[in-house]
Amino acid sequence: MALMGASDPSGEAEASKEKPFLLRALQITLVVSLYWVTSISMVFLNKYLLDSPSLQLDTPIFVTFYQCLVTTLLCKSLSTLAALCPGAMDFPSLRLDLRVARSVLPLSVVFIGMITFNNLCLKYVGVAFYNVGRSLTTVFNVLLSYLLLKQTTSFYALLTCGVIIGGFWLGVDQEGAEGTLSWTGTLFGVLASLCVSLNAIYTKKVLPAVDGSIWRLTFYNNVNACVLFLPLLLLLGELQALRDFAQLGSAHFWGMMTLGGLFGFAIGYVTGLQIKFTSPLTHNVSGTAKACAQTVLAVLYYEETKSFLWWTSNMMVLGGSSAYTWVRGWEMKKIQEEPSPKEEEKSNMSV
Numbered sequence: 001m002a003l004m005g006a007s008d009p010s011g012e013a014e015a016s017k018e019k020p021f022l023l024r025a026l027q028i029t030l031v032v033s034l035y036w037v038t039s040i041s042m043v044f045l046n047k048y049l050l051d052s053p054s055l056q057l058d059t060p061i062f063v064t065f066y067q068c069l070v071t072t073l074l075c076k077s078l079s080t081l082a083a084l085c086p087g088a089m090d091f092p093s094l095r096l097d098l099r100v101a102r103s104v105l106p107l108s109v110v111f112i113g114m115i116t117f118n119n120l121c122l123k124y125v126g127v128a129f130y131n132v133g134r135s136l137t138t139v140f141n142v143l144l145s146y147l148l149l150k151q152t153t154s155f156y157a158l159l160t161c162g163v164i165i166g167g168f169w170l171g172v173d174q175e176g177a178e179g180t181l182s183w184t185g186t187l188f189g190v191l192a193s194l195c196v197s198l199n200a201i202y203t204k205k206v207l208p209a210v211d212g213s214i215w216r217l218t219f220y221n222n223v224n225a226c227v228l229f230l231p232l233l234l235l236l237g238e239l240q241a242l243r244d245f246a247q248l249g250s251a252h253f254w255g256m257m258t259l260g261g262l263f264g265f266a267i268g269y270v271t272g273l274q275i276k277f278t279s280p281l282t283h284n285v286s287g288t289a290k291a292c293a294q295t296v297l298a299v300l301y302y303e304e305t306k307s308f309l310w311w312t313s314n315m316m317v318l319g320g321s322s323a324y325t326w327v328r329g330w331e332m333k334k335i336q337e338e339p340s341p342k343e344e345e346k347s348n349m350s351v
Helices: 009-018 021-051 060-084 098-124 127-133 137-149 155-177 183-210 214-235 238-243 251-277 280-301 308-337 341-350
Strands: none
Touching: 021 060, 021 098, 021 127, 021 251, 021 280, 060 098, 060 214, 060 238, 060 251, 098 127, 098 183, 098 214, 127 155, 127 183, 127 280, 127 308, 137 155, 137 183, 137 308, 155 308, 183 214, 214 238, 214 251, 251 280, 280 308
């Protein structure tokens, strides 16, 4: 079980070429299926914990805090296990360094906003509308890349962003027409999208502080989050609400809470696994297809009836996201294929 390898990419590429086609196809199918099952299960489980009539638990910050705590303990446990069994597992050593924790703190604040607003969005909107409610991540990526990094975006990529924005507004309009719109949940979805974009930008800046290790960054982010959530739990009165919770001593409740934490940890691993066995472009396409399947499952599971325009809004969001991924991939490929100025000078001199 290698949770974080440091193997040679060229060696992996050669090994993948040597594998039979059927074996590689089976591996990819299993990895993509694992990603879909983990991601969809996590969303439905979180919806149950955050907004279940049978639980009647109104402590979204505590649910998020507990998931961060489970992730922290899992990271530390795997690090200890890897140290005890170096041949059986590959996982970085983790030791809490307050200096590094302070360096990661600005990113941790964004990380807290991302996971909290995600859960608050899911609490107030249905699972079927969840993807549309958080669909502006790509738009914020383009906007923040220009404002913070001074990176421009092509006309075709901007067109796909326009399709996403149109799909978002149509989805909001149709939710309102059906009487199921939550402006609170929609606002949290927009804030979650903003934090996801900020998280991607600041992650690149903070990675050197943890020696480029995603697992170390995950550990420090969740440790900082656990500490920062404590005053929020007191200020928002969630500890009092938890004390009055009727199922506080229920093994089922704590089992579901722990399972939610396990899914939260696992999604990071299976995401990396899917990228490793496919490609970043294929991962994005798989994520879009997964979102479509998740929406259909939610409509069927909760026995909802949606209008044609509501489904159109979902297709616009998913289609725009897929088109943006394809355009960016095509642009990157085009840049790689173009000769550099130095190479052009050499070729001209040789002629």
